Amino acid sequence: MTQHLSGDDVPELTPELAALDAELRGLHIRERASFGPELGAELGHRLAEMDRPTFANRFGRRIAVGGGSVLLLALVFSPARASISDLISSFLYSDAASAMDEGPMPPAPGGELVRVAPEPLLPPVREAESELAVTPLREKARVDAGALTVYEPAEFTVPKVADPNELKTVLEEHYPAHLQAARVGGKVRVRMWVDASGSTSYVQVRTSSGVPDLDSAAREAATHIVFEPARWLGSPVGTWVEFDVGFDPATVNSEHFALRRGKPDKGVL
Amino acid sequence: MNPTDPAQAPPARDRTSTPAIPLRLAPGDDAARIRPQLPQDFAAWYEAHREVIYRYVRFRVATREAAEDVTSEVFLKALRFLGRYDPSRAPARAWLLHIARNAVADHLRMLKRRRSLHVSIDRVPDLVTDTPSPEERIMREERIQKLLNCNRTLREPDQEILSLRYGAGLSNHEIAQTLGITDNAAAVRVHRALARLKAALDTTDEMQ
Numbered sequence: 001m002t003q004h005l006s007g008d009d010v011p012e013l014t015p016e017l018a019a020l021d022a023e024l025r026g027l028h029i030r031e032r033a034s035f036g037p038e039l040g041a042e043l044g045h046r047l048a049e050m051d052r053p054t055f056a057n058r059f060g061r062r063i064a065v066g067g068g069s070v071l072l073l074a075l076v077f078s079p080a081r082a083s084i085s086d087l088i089s090s091f092l093y094s095d096a097a098s099a100m101d102e103g104p105m106p107p108a109p110g111g112e113l114v115r116v117a118p119e120p121l122l123p124p125v126r127e128a129e130s131e132l133a134v135t136p137l138r139e140k141a142r143v144d145a146g147a148l149t150v151y152e153p154a155e156f157t158v159p160k161v162a163d164p165n166e167l168k169t170v171l172e173e174h175y176p177a178h179l180q181a182a183r184v185g186g187k188v189r190v191r192m193w194v195d196a197s198g199s200t201s202y203v204q205v206r207t208s209s210g211v212p213d214l215d216s217a218a219r220e221a222a223t224h225i226v227f228e229p230a231r232w233l234g235s236p237v238g239t240w241v242e243f244d245v246g247f248d249p250a251t252v253n254s255e256h257f258a259l260r261r262g263k264p265d266k267g268v269l
Numbered sequence: 270m271n272p273t274d275p276a277q278a279p280p281a282r283d284r285t286s287t288p289a290i291p292l293r294l295a296p297g298d299d300a301a302r303i304r305p306q307l308p309q310d311f312a313a314w315y316e317a318h319r320e321v322i323y324r325y326v327r328f329r330v331a332t333r334e335a336a337e338d339v340t341s342e343v344f345l346k347a348l349r350f351l352g353r354y355d356p357s358r359a360p361a362r363a364w365l366l367h368i369a370r371n372a373v374a375d376h377l378r379m380l381k382r383r384r385s386l387h388v389s390i391d392r393v394p395d396l397v398t399d400t401p402s403p404e405e406r407i408m409r410e411e412r413i414q415k416l417l418n419c420n421r422t423l424r425e426p427d428q429e430i431l432s433l434r435y436g437a438g439l440s441n442h443e444i445a446q447t448l449g450i451t452d453n454a455a456a457v458r459v460h461r462a463l464a465r466l467k468a469a470l471d472t473t474d475e476m477q
Contacts, residue, residue, distance in 0.1 A: 017463050020470075024435040024463075027413070029324040031340075032333065036319055039341050043315065043348055166382075226382070 159194045159227040159241055167225055174221035175247050176213050186211050187246045188218035196236040198227040206242060218245035311351060314361050315344060321362065321437045322369050328436025329373045329428065331380075331417070339376050343369045363447045366437070370429065419469040427462035434459050 013021060161167050179185070186209030193202040203222045205215050222245060229236040322343055327336040346368050347354075354364055420428055433444045445455035 013460070013463075017460075017467055020467050021463060023412075024416070024431070027328075027416075027435060029327050029436065031320060031323045031327075032337070035323070035337055035340075039319070039337075039344060040312075040315060042341065043311075043344055046345060046348060 156233075157231045159198070159230045159239060162198060162226045162228050170221050170224045171245065171247065174217045174224075175249075176217050179211065179213060179247070180249050183249045184211060184214070185247045185249045186214045187244050188215050189242055189244050190218055190222045191240060191242045192222050193238060194227045194229060194241050195238040196229050198229045198236075200225055200227065209247075214247055217247065221245055311348060314347070314365065318362050318365050319344070321439070322365055325366060325369055325432050325437035326373055328417075328420075328432045330376060335376065339369070339372050342372045346372070359449075360446060362443075363449075366433070366447050415470065415473060416466075419466060419473055422469050423462065423465055426458070427465055430455075430458045430462045431466060434462075 187207075188205060188209045189207035191204045191206045192200045194200055200223055203219050205219055208215050209218070222243065225243075227241075230239040231237065319340070323336060323340045326339045326343070327333065330336050330339060343365060347365055354361075359367070420431055423431070430444065430448075433439050433447060434441075439447065441455045441459060442452050444459070445452045448455065450458075
């Protein structure tokens with residue numbers, strides 16, 4: 001549709017749209033009288049803090065340039081490069097290294113000792129027990145090692161969904177409307193990284209539902225699920241998890257369904 | 270302002286407990302007196318565009334307090350990233366509105382997690398002008414509540430264009446400058462968004 005409209009007013013409005021336009025123009029939006037001066041004062045204080053000479057302000061650039069130059073030169077020489085690599089590794093993996101160095105874990109009768117790293121890369125092999133089951137990969141290793149017994153430190157806790165009710169809402173909101181209408185459901189196994197804050201990323205579909213739109217919806221929904229993160233020795237850590245996202249047309253909330261069909265639900269957004 | 274002059278020094282306050290935004294003046298404070306100097310350009314921007322930014326934000330969030338918080342966040346970010354602003358790429362207001370758009374999105378995303386996006390009737394008293402009677406005021410508040418709630422059911426681009434038009438009060442030409450589109454395209458978008466808002470209002474009326 002091509003419309004040649006210009007100017008400040010929007011011509012060719014129907015009487016109803018013109019009335020709505022006039023009503024919206026008459027909306028009275030005024031800030032609180034003292035808001036402007038208050039915010040101005042706050043901005044001024046922030047500016048003063050930014051301009052205040054600090055060690056970082058004065059010497060930060062010099063330190064950065066000097067440190068970068070030293071690092072660059074050191075990396076050129078292989079002996080120094082190896083030393084720097086070891087130094088960096090010692091900082092990054094100090095927690096795990098110290099945990100690992102605490103000594104062998106007590107063996108079970110007839111079993112072998114295997115140390116498990118905080119963030120293993122083992123592939124999943126066990127089916128999830130339920131739609132909401134979270135199965136971190138290290139647990140699977142324990143189940144499927146066969147004759148090899150793998151012991152997990154008791155200090156590791158798996159991620160869990162922070163709010164099951166919110167999860168239900170997330171799934172309902174992402175259930176494609178046309179599939180709901182056709183009563184098409186399914187389960188999608190997704191694999192994702194749950195970081196130390198409980199947020200998800202790097203979502204992948206591990207087992208498809210057979211319906212591409214459901215797979216896409218599951219991948220999108222997974223990014224909105226909030227977890228309580230895994231904990232290693234009491235501290236939150238990131239870990240890979242696999243998660244079954246199930247879409248069941250029989251359990252869809254009718255109000256949310258109506259919302260996605262373009263009809264705003266009364267009082268609920 | 271001479272910061273070394275005790276007479277002009279801002280009153281001492283406990284910065285460790287003061288929330289970052291917004292700042293509330295203590296009784297007796299003179300905002301004009303305690304206001305340190307902002308960079309000349311930024312101060313001019315602040316005075317010229319603050320109301321527009323505030324109205325744009327207020328049209329999109331539920332309460333005056335939330336609008337003040339988000340507006341404060343916009344200008345704090347603008348101050349922090351002032352060095353990155355390139356006048357050749359966009360006018361100052363367009364840049365500030367771009368920051369405001371992202372700030373509003375962050376705010377609404379946070380509210381969505383808390384499932385508190387709905388605008389209640391008791392949250393819009395600052396949007397109602399003088400009315401002849403309390404009954405009229407209640408009816409007006411209900412109408413505004415319905416308008417804002419229906420606006421939030423629209424797609425993001427429609428909410429954006431309606432907020433620029435009726436919140437910030439921009440003309441079609443100014444909207445076009447802000448969004449980097451032609452005047453004709455801006456007028457068409459406003460027209461279509463208005464029609465969709467009308468449809469949403471009609472649907473709400475049918476359901477009630």
